Amino acid sequence: xxxxxxxxxxxxxxxxxxxxxxxxxxxxxxxxxxxxxxxxxxxxxxxxxxxxxxxxxxxxxxxxxxxxxxxxxxxxxxxxxxxxxxxxxxxxxxxxxxxxxxxxxxxxxxxxxxxxxxxxxxxxxxxxxxxxxxxxxxxxxxxxxxxxxxxxxxxxxxxxxxxxxxxxxxxxxxxxxxxxxxxxxxxxxxxxxxxxxxxxxxxxxxxxxxxxxxxxxxxxxxxxxxxxxxxxxxxxxxxxxxxxxxxxxxxxxxxxxxxxxxxxxxxxxxxxxxxxxxxxxxxxxxxxxxxxxxxxxxxxxxxxxxxxxxxxxxxxxxxxxxxxxxxxxxxxxxxxxxxxxxxxxxxxxxxxxxxxxxxxxxxxxxxxxxxxxxxxxxxxxxxxxxxxxxxxxxxxxxxxxxxxxxxxxxxxxxxxxxxxxxxxxxxxxxxxxxxxxxxxxxxxxxxxxxxxxxxxxxxxxxxxxxxxxxxxxxxxxxxxxx
Amino acid sequence: xxxxxxxxxxxxxxxxxxxxxxxxxxxxxxxxxxxxxxxxxxxxxxxxxxxxxxxxxxxxxxxxxxxxxxxxxxxxxxxxxxxxxxxxxxxxxxxxxxxxxxxxxxxxxxxxxxxxxxxxxxxxxxxxxxxxxxxxxxxxxxxxxxxxxxxxxxxxxxxxxxxxxxxxxxxxxxxxxxxxxxxxxxxxxxxxxxxxxxxxxxxxxxxxxxxxxxxxxxxxxxxxxxxxxxxxxxxxxxxxxxxxxxxxxxxxxxxxxxxxxxxxxxxxxxxxxxxxxxxxxxxxxxxxxxxxxxxxxxxxxxxxxxxxxxxxxxxxxxxxxxxxxxxxxxxxxxxxxxxxxxxxxxxxxxxxxxxxxxxxxxxxxxxxxxxxxxxxxxxxxxxxxxxxxxxxxxxxxxxx
Numbered sequence: 049x050x051x052x053x054x055x056x057x058x059x060x061x062x063x064x065x066x067x068x069x070x071x072x073x074x075x076x077x078x079x080x081x082x083x084x085x086x087x088x089x090x091x092x093x094x095x096x097x098x099x100x101x102x103x104x105x106x107x108x109x110x111x112x113x114x115x116x117x118x119x120x121x122x123x124x125x126x127x128x129x130x131x132x133x134x135x136x137x138x139x140x141x142x143x144x145x146x147x148x149x150x151x152x153x154x155x156x157x158x159x160x161x162x163x164x165x166x167x168x169x170x171x172x173x174x175x176x177x178x179x180x181x182x183x184x185x186x187x188x189x190x191x192x193x194x195x196x197x198x199x200x201x202x203x204x205x206x207x208x209x210x211x212x213x214x215x216x217x218x219x220x221x222x223x224x225x226x227x228x229x230x231x232x233x234x235x236x237x238x239x240x241x242x243x244x245x246x247x248x249x250x251x252x253x254x255x256x257x258x259x260x261x262x263x264x265x266x267x268x269x270x271x272x273x274x275x276x277x278x279x280x281x282x283x284x285x286x287x288x289x290x291x292x293x294x295x296x297x298x299x300x301x302x303x304x305x306x307x308x309x310x311x312x313x314x315x316x317x318x319x320x321x322x323x324x325x326x327x328x329x330x331x332x333x334x335x336x337x338x339x340x341x342x343x344x345x346x347x348x349x350x351x352x353x354x355x356x357x358x359x360x361x362x363x364x365x366x367x368x369x370x371x372x373x374x375x376x377x378x379x380x381x382x383x384x385x386x387x388x389x390x391x392x393x394x395x396x397x398x399x400x401x402x403x404x405x406x407x408x409x410x411x412x413x414x415x416x417x418x419x420x421x422x423x424x425x426x427x428x429x430x431x432x433x434x435x436x437x438x439x440x441x442x443x444x445x446x447x448x449x450x451x452x453x454x455x456x457x458x459x460x461x462x463x464x465x466x467x468x469x470x471x472x473x474x475x476x477x478x479x480x481x482x483x484x485x486x487x488x489x490x491x492x493x494x495x496x497x498x499x500x501x502x503x504x505x506x507x508x509x510x511x512x513x514x515x516x517x518x519x520x521x522x523x524x525x526x527x528x529x530x
Numbered sequence: 531x532x533x534x535x536x537x538x539x540x541x542x543x544x545x546x547x548x549x550x551x552x553x554x555x556x557x558x559x560x561x562x563x564x565x566x567x568x569x570x571x572x573x574x575x576x577x578x579x580x581x582x583x584x585x586x587x588x589x590x591x592x593x594x595x596x597x598x599x600x601x602x603x604x605x606x607x608x609x610x611x612x613x614x615x616x617x618x619x620x621x622x623x624x625x626x627x628x629x630x631x632x633x634x635x636x637x638x639x640x641x642x643x644x645x646x647x648x649x650x651x652x653x654x655x656x657x658x659x660x661x662x663x664x665x666x667x668x669x670x671x672x673x674x675x676x677x678x679x680x681x682x683x684x685x686x687x688x689x690x691x692x693x694x695x696x697x698x699x700x701x702x703x704x705x706x707x708x709x710x711x712x713x714x715x716x717x718x719x720x721x722x723x724x725x726x727x728x729x730x731x732x733x734x735x736x737x738x739x740x741x742x743x744x745x746x747x748x749x750x751x752x753x754x755x756x757x758x759x760x761x762x763x764x765x766x767x768x769x770x771x772x773x774x775x776x777x778x779x780x781x782x783x784x785x786x787x788x789x790x791x792x793x794x795x796x797x798x799x800x801x802x803x804x805x806x807x808x809x810x811x812x813x814x815x816x817x818x819x820x821x822x823x824x825x826x827x828x829x830x831x832x833x834x835x836x837x838x839x840x841x842x843x844x845x846x847x848x849x850x851x852x853x854x855x856x857x858x859x860x861x862x863x864x865x866x867x868x869x870x871x872x873x874x875x876x877x878x879x880x881x882x883x884x885x886x887x888x889x890x891x892x893x894x895x896x897x898x899x900x901x902x903x904x905x906x907x908x909x910x911x912x913x914x915x916x917x918x919x920x921x922x923x924x925x926x927x928x929x930x
Contacts (some may be wrong), residue, residue: 464677475670
């Protein structure tokens, strides 16, 4: 049996209230006013597809370091580099066993994640072990566009394998067709799309429907028996229309979370799959589709094991921990959509020294410290000499991963002088359970519930953006426990 | 311990430029201004100086690397000149180098010059700078007030001091320094402030507000040192000698090991202990007449009072509020106005502090003159509370 073995998700904590977009832009396009309901997940300035993918993987697989999946695929159309494999960054941030790890970025289509999932299932089916697909999307949209109202940021992860399967793959079918419902040219930030009605009628009701029919014709399954029908789209009514035409029960149509998360592009199929898996019962049939230049269709049947397999937070957990953001300017600033005065303190040389980055990647990418084999003292960063003055032993430091270790704030400040995209900049000394401490940046701080002693966990986030050279640096930041 | 530096070297002359936003001045102009005062005070000719040390903290923002800036600014007679940088202790480091050179007998007369031209950046506060290629990858996104604000959090955590009491003491520190600076024609900021102003000023890095921060200034200060014998032969009486010169550099233990709680600066304590021993001081609060400490931020000065063993641990808030460190208090601190009013042209600060102690000990401090000071202590703290370089110097009347 081959199928899904684990699942998880990540949503940025900030939720932009769509009313503020409508308030700002309704004068220009009154059509936006009707869309100004609910909220959408938006990346903080220090989040992107990489950081969200890392979190989604952890939500799915846990934060234990040294995990050794056979493959890690990352699906996204909003990856920050054109030539640098992002799945490797995610693998190092998760401190996976990287020897004999197959990594791949899958991109250029809204169905990148379902296509990656199909390849992962092939790997598992070939007996090569567990394969994890992570999908993440940080979507940029033009001011006053329909997409700005409908798109959101988020990530999801699904692990597949041949053991401990919670949802067995029944069948799959893929149709490849170059229908351009929208496209985004190389080097462009924004999509160019065609009329929704045409996309609905020719795309969803045509290509997608026929793909599902082809899939079902390969099985004994009756459409009416499908319990979960996932059609990721930013069109609110399309999934129910397609379901009706296919004979799938209305109750099976998955909520596209357009009023709470927004359409998360290539991440949306796995995000919705995760959301439905959280609710699924043993024996449920799940039909997952991914649409874009054709259509992927996958049919799963849940097993008894699903009752005992839950993500750390899942979509539900992340939906519940949102923080309302009512500042439209902040949304635009975080997404670099404004020609904003950042001040002279932002105007410093941010060159990344790549050889030094490579040397320091244990600390920078994986948050690995050192533990003295002579006295067990933990230190950050790792060092030639033990920091314990009673010990001081030379070259006794063993790699000590700290990314899953909880800490507490020992000292802190909120700095309004230093440049930060989201001032004030919080940082301070964090002391970790079991030893080790480091002066580090903090993010997602709620000033009313934060002081010395606050519990924190550490997360892989953007540290600095070098817009001059198109580079971004990542490091770990402390996030107060929600 | 070795015999130490006590009474081996005396200050022959000292000079200090006007500190401030010296828009019209090149670094060379600031150096010349301090040097002309210094050499006139020393009563020697330029060609009697045998070696010189130049302290500059941020070369890229002022004059570029190397020692030529000093040598060329003063047209020194082709003598050995060395540039020194050791964070905010740079000025005192130049003084230490000159003092050690004289004590060693390698030369009889040496010059220590510190300066900084901070106001060519186009924005307020210290210039942005790299912390090093690898450090920049993980050091937090910090400003100087942000780093020193950590002390306030650590202090609150250790002693349970309320935010309000701590802020009150911090305000008192700044009000006191402004009152002192108002009497000093060389200070950048010569305006008294009220406690209310300090408490209500714009927040910079919690709990450090605008008036908890020192100024940012251009300036230069220098000293010429020699042996007591040479000073006598030049006709000097009432010599002011070096009693102690100590430096302590962090090794990473404070930030990396669990024995430091963030409420104090470990290096200051170590340097102070060594300095007191070198100078033969056993009861600092009784014996030290006055201090010029590194009040980059008010909370730093407050904590430093404990680190120099002038206040009991946990007692600085009360001592500060009781006026122990006011101009008319038991151990006046920042009698010249401190970094608070002089600003902190990094290379200059240590020598500016020594200049004031030298004037006070010689009874030449004008309106600020304290009655009969015997020992003056200076203190510099460069870097962050958890990893830094600290210098402590003590000077006093020779042979006393």
